[in-house]
Amino acid sequence: MSLYAVILCGGRGERFWPRSRRRCPKQFISLFGSTSLLQLTDERMRGLCPAPRRLFVAPGGFRELVERQVRPRPGNLIIEPAGRNTAPAIALAAAHLIERDPDAVMAVLPSDHIITGQRAYEASLRLAVAQAGRGRLVTFGIPPTRPDTGYGYVQLGPKLGGRGRLTAHRVAAFREKPDAATAVRYVKSGDYLWNSGMFVWRADAVLAAFERLLPEFHDRLAACRRAGMTDRAVRALYRHAPAISIDYAIMEKADNIAVVRAGFGWDDVGSWLALERHLPASPGGNHFRGPAAALGAENCITDTDTGVIALLGTRDLVVVRSGDAVLVAHRDALGRMRELLKQLELLPAGRREL
Amino acid sequence: MSLYAVILCGGRGERFWPRSRRRCPKQFISLFGSTSLLQLTDERMRGLCPAPRRLFVAPGGFRELVERQVRPRPGNLIIEPAGRNTAPAIALAAAHLIERDPDAVMAVLPSDHIITGQRAYEASLRLAVAQAGRGRLVTFGIPPTRPDTGYGYVQLGPKLGGRGRLTAHRVAAFREKPDAATAVRYVKSGDYLWNSGMFVWRADAVLAAFERLLPEFHDRLAACRRAGMTDRAVRALYRHAPAISIDYAIMEKADNIAVVRAGFGWDDVGSWLALERHLPASPGGNHFRGPAAALGAENCITDTDTGVIALLGTRDLVVVRSGDAVLVAHRDALGRMRELLKQLELLPAGRREL
Numbered sequence: 216m217s218l219y220a221v222i223l224c225g226g227r228g229e230r231f232w233p234r235s236r237r238r239c240p241k242q243f244i245s246l247f248g249s250t251s252l253l254q255l256t257d258e259r260m261r262g263l264c265p266a267p268r269r270l271f272v273a274p275g276g277f278r279e280l281v282e283r284q285v286r287p288r289p290g291n292l293i294i295e296p297a298g299r300n301t302a303p304a305i306a307l308a309a310a311h312l313i314e315r316d317p318d319a320v321m322a323v324l325p326s327d328h329i330i331t332g333q334r335a336y337e338a339s340l341r342l343a344v345a346q347a348g349r350g351r352l353v354t355f356g357i358p359p360t361r362p363d364t365g366y367g368y369v370q371l372g373p374k375l376g377g378r379g380r381l382t383a384h385r386v387a388a389f390r391e392k393p394d395a396a397t398a399v400r401y402v403k404s405g406d407y408l409w410n411s412g413m414f415v416w417r418a419d420a421v422l423a424a425f426e427r428l429l430p431e432f433h434d435r436l437a438a439c440r441r442a443g444m445t446d447r448a449v450r451a452l453y454r455h456a457p458a459i460s461i462d463y464a465i466m467e468k469a470d471n472i473a474v475v476r477a478g479f480g481w482d483d484v485g486s487w488l489a490l491e492r493h494l495p496a497s498p499g500g501n502h503f504r505g506p507a508a509a510l511g512a513e514n515c516i517t518d519t520d521t522g523v524i525a526l527l528g529t530r531d532l533v534v535v536r537s538g539d540a541v542l543v544a545h546r547d548a549l550g551r552m553r554e555l556l557k558q559l560e561l562l563p564a565g566r567r568e569l
Numbered sequence: 570m571s572l573y574a575v576i577l578c579g580g581r582g583e584r585f586w587p588r589s590r591r592r593c594p595k596q597f598i599s600l601f602g603s604t605s606l607l608q609l610t611d612e613r614m615r616g617l618c619p620a621p622r623r624l625f626v627a628p629g630g631f632r633e634l635v636e637r638q639v640r641p642r643p644g645n646l647i648i649e650p651a652g653r654n655t656a657p658a659i660a661l662a663a664a665h666l667i668e669r670d671p672d673a674v675m676a677v678l679p680s681d682h683i684i685t686g687q688r689a690y691e692a693s694l695r696l697a698v699a700q701a702g703r704g705r706l707v708t709f710g711i712p713p714t715r716p717d718t719g720y721g722y723v724q725l726g727p728k729l730g731g732r733g734r735l736t737a738h739r740v741a742a743f744r745e746k747p748d749a750a751t752a753v754r755y756v757k758s759g760d761y762l763w764n765s766g767m768f769v770w771r772a773d774a775v776l777a778a779f780e781r782l783l784p785e786f787h788d789r790l791a792a793c794r795r796a797g798m799t800d801r802a803v804r805a806l807y808r809h810a811p812a813i814s815i816d817y818a819i820m821e822k823a824d825n826i827a828v829v830r831a832g833f834g835w836d837d838v839g840s841w842l843a844l845e846r847h848l849p850a851s852p853g854g855n856h857f858r859g860p861a862a863a864l865g866a867e868n869c870i871t872d873t874d875t876g877v878i879a880l881l882g883t884r885d886l887v888v889v890r891s892g893d894a895v896l897v898a899h900r901d902a903l904g905r906m907r908e909l910l911k912q913l914e915l916l917p918a919g920r921r922e923l
Contacts (some may be wrong), residue, residue, distance in 0.1 A: 232879075234878070304657060366922060398578035473821065477712045508912045508919050509912070510902075510908055510909045510912055511899075511905065522712065522892065522918065522922060523895070523896065523913065523916060523918045524894075525894065525897070525913060527896065527898035527905060528898055528902025528905065529898065529902075530899075534881065534895065536688045539875050539876025539877070541873070541878045541887065541888065543571075543878070543881070543884065544879075544880075545881065545883050545884075547882060548882025549881070550865055551850055551865065551882065552704050553880060554864055555862060559862045559879060561862075562877060563860075564860030565860060565878065568876065
């Protein structure tokens with residue numbers, strides 16, 4: 216029973232515009248230092264999976280970026296004809312793996328998270344693999360550090376395994392993104408963890424779950440497998456694939472779910488505000504990546520690779536300069552980034568910068 | 570009695586950073602279109618003064634910029650050893666001119682103003698020249714369009730000449746920058762004009778005023794003239810020259826002053842906020858020069874030559890991208906620009922951008 220890393224390389228890269236672009240989303244850029252989030256994800260798995268057991272799933276448009284950044288072994292880059300959220304990508308990877316190794320256990324890993332604490336990470340994965348060996352679909356829950364309303368939460372059920380602070384549990388319930396008061400209650404209770412989007416399971420177990428919960432898609436996948444998983448067969452599969460997340464398609468409905476309480480540091484770097492958690496603070500509560508000067512500025516974040524960003528009397532702003540584009544956003548408005556990019560599409564100069 | 574244009578090309582260019590830089594202040598940049606403010610100033614005088622009668626005064630560091638932009642005739646670029654405000658520059662130009670033409674009348678013109686209405690401009694200058702012919706020191710007063718507290722004001726005295734709306738007056742008083750309530754009273758009264766910093770006088774008349782009001786400097790200037798105005802003599806003159814404005818040194822103290830009520834449009838483009846007066850408004854009261862996109866932005870000004878500036882949920886900001894530098898300033902904080910640039914001097918990357 217071998218562990219395979221399945222690193223998901225899709226994603227639109229809108230929330231980190233203009234550092235991320237449609238052709239180069241967040242997972243491919245170096246938010247800190249010179250290593251991309253994808254490369255960091257790949258490196259984290261080296262101790263558990265040698266290169267032949269590290270697979271990557273990406274839409275065709277990202278093939279070159281993935282090949283350049285992590286050099287997958289031949290056959291280990293699975294190309295999707297189009298992005299269709301996580302469920303089809305995971306099913307496709309499971310179908311590939313089970314042909315290769317009927318006992319394969321797969322760790323499904325987004326490529327755009329920041330994780331700290333390598334030993335704890337590997338220990339958490341080993342516990343998850345042990346649970347997966349019993350046929351369970353294992354998710355990772357992150358002990359919340361703030362009452363964030365941007366995440367789904369997993370309510371812990373009875374303990375299944377592990378010891379000390381590193382334990383596996385049944386899942387009492389999945390909870391959608393809560394309101395602020397509910398989030399405070401979740402965090403205080405200690406019974407709720409953030410739903411991380413990282414999973415471990417046997418390939419056959421997740422395919423069985425697809426068969427039960429998404430039978431039509433599973434039938435098409437079976438046909439694709441009978442056709443030898445050719446490019447043409449995969450294109451046909453994706454033509455009718457539902458754009459649906461694995462959480463919604465499988466996790467919230469299956470009954471053999473376990474959650475591992477993660478002992479590692481985790482950040483899904485969901486918006487520019489995440490930089491505050493990873494950059495030292497300057498006077499005024501500002502956080503600067505790259506050259507910056509500030510006078511009378513408070514609670515601002517700047518990011519630039521070259522030149523300088525100068526702030527004068529500003530508050531609560533995110534200022535990013537990348538390539539020829541400059542973003543100036545109020546921190547409370549970052550949730551409307553997608554709308555802003557739609558406006559940019561209308562500009563000739565803006566379209567070049569998307 | 571011939572008219573000479575004396576165009577003052579000094580100035581630090583701090584308030585339009587980062588479009589203006591220390592090596593290329595505001596008068597040398599193209600705030601609108603492709604012609605610099607200096608070039609526009611030069612062009613405005615072509616109808617009144619042929620090239621041999623258009624002179625330029627500039628610190629040595631700006632020699633190349635002036636030569637490239639307006640190609641002065643030989644001998645018509647007067648180099649100052651250093652910037653020393655307007656009084657020494659004007660005295661130096663007057664000393665040059667009087668050697669050339671004892672009856673010279675000089676129009677002293679800052680090179681960084683925006684002026685509209687060429688016919689009215691020329692008519693105002695002709696009226697000023699007629700007053701200067703009677704030995705008066707003539708300033709131009711601009712009918713105020715708002716109760717601006719950033720300008721000095723000139724109080725009109727009895728009429729001396731002109732007709733209709735174009736008239737020359739004695740000056741009842743010069744008033745320092747007023748407080749807001751006083752400025753409102755000035756504008757309502759109709760008796761106060763903005764002090765424009767443009768002047769017309771005979772070279773001998775202004776030198777006589779220097780002799781009476783700044784006798785020590787005038788003695789040194791006389792010695793400089795006796796030495797043939799060599800570079801060495803001018804350097805010696807400037808070593809002790811007071812850094813003082815012509816308003817403070819001469820205009821506020823002389824008794825033979827006249828003011829011409831200007832009939833032309835005038836803007837000294839004192840800060841980035843001036844762009845609002847010269848750019849069309851976009852929805853939300855924003856003003857954009859160069860490519861820009863905005864969502865939920867109000868009362869902002871952007872300026873860029875390349876790329877795009879994207880605003881998301883911001884208010885009351887000035888955002889300028891020029892070269893590698895980005896400025897993001899609250900509009901109420903622009904008065905602290907000089908302090909900000911001092912901070913930039915402390916940064917290696919910032920110093921390159923000054």
